[in-house]
Amino acid sequence: MVLEDCRDLVRAALVIQNWYRRYRARLRARQHYALAIFQSIEYSDEQGQMQLSNFFSFMLENYTKTNNEDSALVSRLFDNRRRESKREEYVGLIDVPDSYDGPRLQFPLTFTDIDVLLRAFKQQQILHAHYVLEVLFEAMRVLKQMPNFSHIKTFPAKEITICGDLHGKLDDLMLIFYKNGLPSGTNPYVFNGDFVDRGNNSMEILMILLVCFLVYPTDLHLNRGNHEDFMMNLRYGFTKEILQKYKLHGKKILQVLEEVYTWLPIGTIIDNEILVIHGGISESTDLNTLHQLQRNKMKSVLMPPMLVNQEPEVKRKKSGSANIEPGKVKLDKSPSEHLTKHEWEQIVDILWSDPRGKKGCYPNTSRGGGCYFGPDVTSKVLNKNQLKMLIRSHECKPDGYEISHDGKVITVFSASNYYEEGSNRGAYIRLSYGTSPQFFQYQVTSTSCLNPLHQRVSAMEFSAFRILKERMIARKTDLINAFHLRDHSRSGKISLAQWAFSMESILGLNLPWRSLSSHLATIDSSGSVDYMSSFDDIHIEKPMKDMKSNLIETMYRYRSDLKIIFNIIDSDQSGLISMDEFRTMWKLFNAHYQVHIDDSQIDELASTVDFNKDGNIDFNEFLRAFYVVHKYEKPESNFA
Structure with missing residues (x-):
């Protein structure tokens, strides 16, 4: 009897154990799908950002062909970035009032200033603009003396720590310093780019890293990432953060920061064996070229190289959009700028590329810049340069790091909870001479991180499907047309396979649509999809009652691009753009992207949002008129 009871208990325990394993596996699968959505949309946005370079080339193509008004506008986009900032014109004119109770820095900087800054930022204090500019100018002075690649050595008693993307997440940097110690002569660091954007504390991270660099210039190394780029900052938040925190002097800070970025080294080489760069490599990566080029000429990946006094040589892409051959445009600039x-492409590759398991080197279609490189490319480039390993960042990994290409490529990503609370761990690497890399993982904890796993996965899932639905509503007309092509009986339903094909063909996100379908549309018992149900709980607001849906969707889809262009044109940061400037900007934008919106519609729209009829448009208000409304704002407790 006792033996039989024991057997029953064991069977019950096995049933529970198997159920729990299946339950955990389902949760992990849902978490994986949510991460796939976040990453796919992130890369799609970056692809859109990279495509802006084609638009700027198109504008330059029209530089000498447009009328005076258009030419003046295009000139403002490109000719206002030539002048070097002078220290006395910035720092000397900004006083720190006695009433300022934030951190005060003493130059030359010492370890005490690092401590002062960390304590102040923990208390959410703001560093005064005077000190921000002092740090930027001093950092630029030191950076100008550095080579393109920092060469450093480790010893058995002196390890070096390598950190990946931080993206404005101050809590992660504080946790790294708590666990691993502050930078010092005996505790060197490499920070491998993408210090800024996305997070709310990019300025604080940048100031901490630059102050540490100025105190320990031979022991703290800063590599440039693809977000150390003023054009990227316009889209991904750092520009907005600066202008909000420094309303009076934000523009000055942005101008100097743009120069600082260009002087950041583009890589680090450790023990003549390990190459540390932000993105990756391509089959044409040439370290000799990268060592010798003048890195400060790379103002932005989105501003391709141009030469002077030559007629534009226009090439047409298969899509029909104009693509200008870099180095073929007539501009009143010196060639030395x-x-x-070839040099430009070399830097784009090391800032934007990603490793993949497939052999060869092929275009990075997800991001739109750089390439995908296979294990054979890694071996070829490392062997050619007598290197053993590539350490890079640039990609969020669930565990904070990933080893690929037979151990020759390591990805390290230091921003935990990057997409959503609980979405991923952060990590850093410690290297010592002659030993294997050591990996340290962490995750900044908050109240939500302490929730049960199913609640955290549900919250992630909700956020992921929310942004995916926003992407769908921005292409609603195109999606409906694609559905109608397959709905021959006009029943309002198509097969799951047809629905999935339509979604991918229009959105191009490379997602497992069949697995995601139950979250995005209603599916009947026969497996047919009610495709219009995909849009039931979401719509785009519109500023005019009779606006056509294609115009609404176009404005919403390209709102980030339009805002970037506006912010460049709005050189005095007034927040206003004239009606004529708006028409000119839209005419060029419309011609390049071939969105086929009538000028009359744009005129009517611009006139409607010119509320006080003064001939100017508050462009930020204009874009806010197009926003997505979600029927459900909170995740349901039984979201499964």
Whole structure:
């Protein structure tokens, strides 16, 4: 009897154990799908950002062909970035009032200033603009003396720590310093780019890293990432953060920061064996070229190199959009201000590329910049340069790091909870001479991180499907047309396979649509999809009652691009753009992207949002008129 009871208990325990394993596996699968959505949309946005370079090339193509008004506008986009900032014109004119109770820095900086800054930022204090500019100018002075690649050595008794993307997440940097110690002569660090954007504390992270660099210039190394780029900052938040925190002097800070970025080293080489760069490599990566080029000429990946006094040589892409050959445009600039096309492509590759398991080197279609490189490319480039390993960042990984290409490529990503609370761990690497890399993982905890796993996965899932629905509503007309092509009987339903094909063909996100379908549409018992149900709980607001849906969707889809262009044109940061400037900007934008919106519609729209009829448009208010309304704002407790 006792033996039989024991057997029953064991069977019950096995049943529970198997159920729990299946339950955990389902949760992990849901978490995986949510991460796939976040990453796919992130890369799609970056692809859109990279495509802006084609638009700017198109504008330059029209530089000498447009009328005076258009030419003046285009000139403002490109000719206002030539002048070097002078220290006395910025720092000397900004006083720190006695009433300021934030951190005060003493130059030359010492370890005490690092401590002062960390304590102040923990208390959410703001560093005064005077000190921000002092730090930027001093950092630029030191950075100008550095080579393109920092060469450093480790010893058995002196390890070095390598950190990946931080993206404005101050809590992660504080946790790294708590666990691993502050930078010092005996505790060196490499921070491998993407210090800024996305997070709310990019300025604080940048100031901490630059102050540490100025105190320990030979022991703290800063590599440039693809977000150390003023054009990226316009889209991904750092520009907005600066202008909000420094309303009076934000523009000055942005101008100097743009120069600082260009002087950041583009890589680090450790023990002549390990190459540390932000993105990756391509089959044409040439370290000799990268060592010798003038890195400060790379103002932005989105501003391809241009030469002077030559007629534009226009090439047409298969899509029909104009693509100008870099180095073929007539501009009133010195040739010495630009990289060659080859040099420019070399930097784009090391800032934007990603490793993949497939052999070869092929275009990075997800991001739109750089390439995908396979294990054979890694071996070829490392062997050619007598290196053993590539350490890079650039990609969020669930565990904070990933080893690929037979151990020759390591990805490290230091921003935990990057997409959503609980979405991923952060990590850093410690290297010592002659030993294998050591990996340290962490996750900044908050109240939500302490929730049960199913609640955290549900919250992630909700956020992921929310942004995916926003992407769908921005292409609603195109999606409906694609559905109608397959709905021959006009029943309002198509097969799951047809629905999935339509979604991918229009959105191009490379997602497992069949697995995601139950979250995005209603599916009947026969497996047919009610495709219009995909849009039931979401719509775009519109500023005019009779606006056509294609105009609404176009404005919403391109709102980030339009805002970037506006912010460049709005050189005095007034927040206003004239009606004529708006029409000119839209005419060029419309011609390049071929969105086929009538000028009359744009005129009517612009006139409607010119509320006080003064001939100016508050462009930020204009874009806010197009926003997505969600029927459900909170995740349901039984979201499964």
